[in-house]
Amino acid sequence: MNRMMKTGACLLVVLTGGCMQYLVQPPAPSLAGSPQTVQAKSYLGSEVQQPPYVLAQRCQDGEQLARVLVKRDFLQGFVSWISLGLIAPATIVYTCANAGDPPLGNSSGGGGDE
């Protein structure tokens, strides 16, 4: 069991080395549309970035952000490590937020009686 735990721990280190992931969301998210993925690169310790900022283009008509995930997989981590952080690629996944709650209407308001 002890050996198994050690091997498991080694496997965990190998599988997850260089990877990271941060999720930001409000306490009660209201998602609008589907998650959108943007590949981004930071050069020279973030002095230069491509794109210069991640524009959440699918969030329209007053929509804000419901969820932002910034992540780096093993390959992206390796590139960052081998370049001493001069090239730091990452993947950003964002989801738009519904722009507020529509008020509760009444069926007669737009419907009508006989």
Place this chain on the structure above:
Amino acid sequence: MARQPSFNPIRKWKNFHESYEQVIEGEYDLFMPQQGAGLTIEDMKETTRQFQALIADARKKGLKARAVGSAWSLSRAPTTTGWALNTNRLRGRLKVSAADVDPAFPGTADQKAGLYLFQCGNTVADVNKVLESKDQRRSLFTSGAANGQTIVGATSCGTHGSALDHKALHDHIVAIHLIATGDSHFWIERKSRPVMKAAWVKQLGATLKRDDDDLFNAAIVAFGSFGIIQAVVIETVPRYLLDTQPGQEKLDENLWKAIGALDFTAHPFFKEGRPYFFQAVINPATDEVLLSANYKRKDDDREPKYGLTQDPKAIGPGFDSLSTVGVILGAFKGLIPAFSALAAKQLFDTAKKTGTSGQIYGFKPPLLHVASGSIAVALPDARKALEILIQLYRDIGPVPLVLGCRYVQKSPALLAFNKFPTTLAISIDGVDSKSSRAFFAAAADRLEAAGIDYTQHWGKVNAYTRDRVLKAYDGNVAKWLKARRAVLPDDKDRAVFDNAYIEERGLAG
């Protein structure tokens, strides 16, 4: 001019929990015609026109299309190879005025006063927020454990909850607005339960269909196969509070009486007797059972607050931690029992609290790559079925899964997961891994070998085949197919909403 659908040429589509990917031809985002304003019939007509134009265009181009809400399903039920139509911005809601209710509505005065129309993009969280507000003081009588699904997505796939004396989430629905083709849309109700006045339906421009109960009972659990459900009318109950009483017990004979027969007299855990909601999560690795017995309490004057809270210093699983955990547990099965005990507490909320239904079954910390399938059996078969699954766990295990037991009353829906007079829904939950998938596949085989009648959850991982669907639902399958042809008489229109999921289950074409 109303905002028109916006096309996004993405080719790779994932479900919410990222347990699978699907290649599509792009997605459309749909918007409320008057953002920020209350929903009107004119808005619903405009949205109907937009959906119809997209359906007609898809048919003309030989493409498939499906409405997608929160993409919550772990099964491939909502997938399409064509256009995914994102509906989660369509969140209009209306209180049904007494003046619009058909005089033949057979419900009580309270039921008549508790009718609401929700557009398809409202999540269960949205519905709870509207209903449970201090102004409305209404509630759903049951709810699934999560609240991120859209009301139409959750109900179309048969989400059920575990309120012992109630039916499933879809059984709140009493009317459906279905957009079927480029030039047809229907307002569907049961013949036995007319709800809206014909004049109101006429104003919407929909064809009223309430000649028989079968069409309604087919369309209500159809996982998007009948067209696009733009809105539903639901019945609600007066607001109530739930007092949760969590605990952990060993699986002994007295506890089996509660789990296997809903007899709460024998085990000392159930001091208050039969709860309103009951859930037992069995860890087959240890025979430990996490219990959740929720008792109904009188409403108070609260304005419910919703949302996650967090201790900034807390340590817990990361958003995508389960994908790595699944690989490790696949290689080192000896770690599974310890992990399962930990995971059960993470996957099932066992904190003691008092709140409205929407507060209790509220927001959950997001996790990717969960594995979940559910098998339903009749209550008299409950213990036998559970013992078979526990034995399966011991035969092929350990597996990073636990068995959640939930209970629900029979639904009239033709393809209802809750088809038994009292249904035990065994929720097999854990980490997506090779061994978990093997367990899901073998579970159905074992129950069949034992001669136990069962159904599987449409929105979760399932091993349904054409033969199994026929065996589970017998004559109801033919009725369901006939009902589909009633709203989609042309095979080219049906083809728009066909997908591999329903083809493999003998429900396409």
